[in-house]
Structures are given as structure tokens and as C-alpha cells.
Amino acid sequence: MSTSEQPFRWGSIALPALLPTLLFSIGEGAIIPIIPIAADNLGASLAIAGLVAAVLTIGELFGNIPSGWLIARVGERPAMIGAAALSVVGLVICVIAPNPLALSFGIFFIGLSAAVFALARHAFMTSFVPIAYRARALSTLGGTFRLGYFIGPFITAAVIHLTGSATSAFWIHVVACLGSAIVLITLPDPTKTFGAVATVRLAGRDMREGEALAEQESAGLFRTIYNSRAVLSQLGLGAALIGALRASRQVILPLWAVSIGIADTNTAIIIGIAGAVDFALFYTGGQIMDRYGRLWTALPSMIGLGAGHLVLAFTHDLSANASWFIGAAMFLSVANGLGSGILMTLGADLADKANPAPFLGAWRFTGNTGGAIAPLLIAGITALGSIAIAAGVMGALGILGAGVLLRYLPRYIPPPPRG
Secondary structure, three states, X not given: OEOOOOOOOOHHHHHHHHHHHHHHHXXXXXXXXHHHHHHHHOOOOHHHHHHHHHHHHHHHHHHHHHHHHHHHHHOHHHHHHHHHHXXXXXXXXXXXXXXXXXXXXXXXXXXXXXXXXXXXXXXXHHHHOOHHHHHHHHHHHHHHXXXXXXXXXXXXXXXXXXXXXXXXXXXXXXXXXXXXXXXXXXXXXXXXXXXXXXXXXXXXXXEEHHHHHHHHHHOOHHHHHHHOHHHHHXXXXXXXXXXXXXXXXXXXXXXXXXXXXXXXXXXXXXXXHHHHHHHHOHHHHHHHHHHHOOHHHHHHHHHHHXXXXXXXXXXXXXXXXXXXXXXXXXXXXXXXXHOOOHHHHHHHHHOOOOOOHHHHHHHHHHXXXXXXXXXXXXXXXXXXXXXXXXXXXXXHHHHHHXXXXXXXXXXXXXXXXXX
């Protein structure tokens, strides 16, 4: 392995990694609240609107499988540019979609592109940030993602107010993707900007460390899942439920707003404010984990996510349901923000230190599987019963997830020593 001898400067990653990430995340944050609204405007029932929203996480799950192979073959930066282009294709389909089925195809492409972009930017940071700074850099990357989710809905609210059309919000992500691609294309070659970077030899090829990490995470994924079935069937179940409750929160809040008749602009503003609460807590969660142990954020976060869903379940038909919705949205954001970084941290704790990539790929796939199943579950229960029942079921799963974490997390990851 070869490494850079140059001193690391934080400003050196701002343009090639953080700015494209912020732009792409702003676009994602702009469209997530309006996907169920767009489906509803195309004549979808509440359950079908939930199903269309679920396609985003399904696309991300499927995109995780080939992403590592793609990044290892073309490199981090070309993969991010390609992901932005694929997202634009999906967004154009969404804009011209004549029915919910066509809309779901566009959303699926956006999900695929989000998966590629996420892994590529992670690989980029691994390649070009020295290991002594890597944890802080990845934490900053996560915070940048949440910042985009905070900003995006406010832009959506402004655009809907000006145009009167929820569909126009898709153009925000088009502009964001084009901006990301332009930044990446116009920047100098990172290998020249950063000097020598860490390289490893894998499968007879010299790769940058981030590319090799991406390749190893995807290669033999299902074999790694089988080999790690003991921990994945126990603590991994907790990770899947964390992913499920987080995905449920993103889907059920805009769907709930549709069901109780909140205006499109107000929905975007409420979700934007909730994103601000989430963003404000991303660093606090890490501090608590490092000082007191992983359980001290994982458990309160899961209990809070479960309780927030239960509040929604029992307040749908109240006269003050809009006020209860706003309160539940803020409470869910506090719970989610408190658990910031918990899945990545647990994965890093459990992975083989000599060769962490295969397990990290299996761990992330486990969490993403929960995230993909949850919106489908919400849509199915809403179709068979009601959205209030769906919220109640997700709340119960949150409490179950807290119990799983309470039982298995101390077994696999002991708390740090006191003192």
C-alpha cells in the first residue's frame, strides 16, 4: 500500500466531496416529501401513493448490489457523475409521468442513482482522506447529507408556492444533479490534486483504497451474509428494524399529511423544520456513543421512533390532528437525530479489523433490507386497513426493535469502561 506524505487540509475535500454531496442531498430532500403527493395528484389511492414512495428505498436496495462493482471499474468520480445523470433520467420520467405506474419507474431510477452516489462518495473519502482524519471526514459527510435533507423541503415549499404544482419540485433535484455533475466534471483530477493516495492490489488490479472497499463490500455479498448469519440474525435484526423505522418516518409523514388534508406547501415546511431538528443532533449522538456506549443512543432512538409512530396512530381522527402531526414529526426527528451514525458505528465495531469491507457490505444490506420492506408494509396495511393501523404496527416494531437491541447489543459490543 502506498500513502500520501502531504499534510491533509480539510478544504481539500470541500469541493470534490462535500459540495456535490450537499447539492445531491438537497435535491433528494426536496423530492422525498412530495412523492406521495405527486402520486395522489395522479389519481393514486393512499395505499398506492405509499407504494410509489416505497419504490425509492427499493431502488436503493437493488442499487447497492452492483454499486461496488461499478465504482471499482470506473472510479469514484465517474460513478458519481453517472449516478447524477441516471437520476436526471428518472426525474424527467417523474415530471412527464401520466400515471402512478410511470411515476414509480422514475422513482426507481432515482433510488438506483442514490445508492451509487452514496457508496461512491464514501469510497471517495476512503481513497483521499488519510486514515487519521477519516472518521471525522465521514461524520462530516453524514452531516452534509442531513443538511441537504433540511434545506431541500424549504426550497420545495417555495417552488410549490410559486408554481402551484407539486410536480415542479422534481426540477429542483434536476438542477441539483446537474450542479453536482458540473462541479465534479470541472474540478481537477483528484489524483493530481491530492498527490499519491492509498492503493491496494485486488483481483490482479491496482485500485485506490476506496474502490477496493466498494468492490469487497459487493463481492460475495450473500456468502458473507450466510457466514455472518449468527450476528445478523440477532443484532442484525435490530439493525434491520432501525432501517425500517427510519424509512417509515420518511414515507409516513408526507403520506399522513395527504391523509389529513395538509396543503402541499405546508407539508414541505413541516418536514423541512423536522429535518433541521434531525440535523442539529447528528453530532450529539456520536458524542453520547463514544462516552457512554452504543446502547445509550440506539435504545432511546428506537423507543422514540416507535413512540412517535404510536402517537400518530391514535391521533389521526382527532380534531387537532394537524397539531398532533406536527408534534409527532418533531419528536420523530429528535429520536432519529439521536441515533445518527448508529448503524455505521455498529458495523465498524463488529467488522473484522483486518478485512472489514465484506461484513460492512452485509451489515449495510441488512439495514437497507429493513428500510425497503417497511414502506411496502405501510402500503399493504393501509390498503387492507388504514394508515393509522400502519402507523401503529410500525410503532410496535419500533418497541420490538428496542427490545432486540437491549438484549443483543451488550452481548456483542460491551459498553466502554467507566472513568
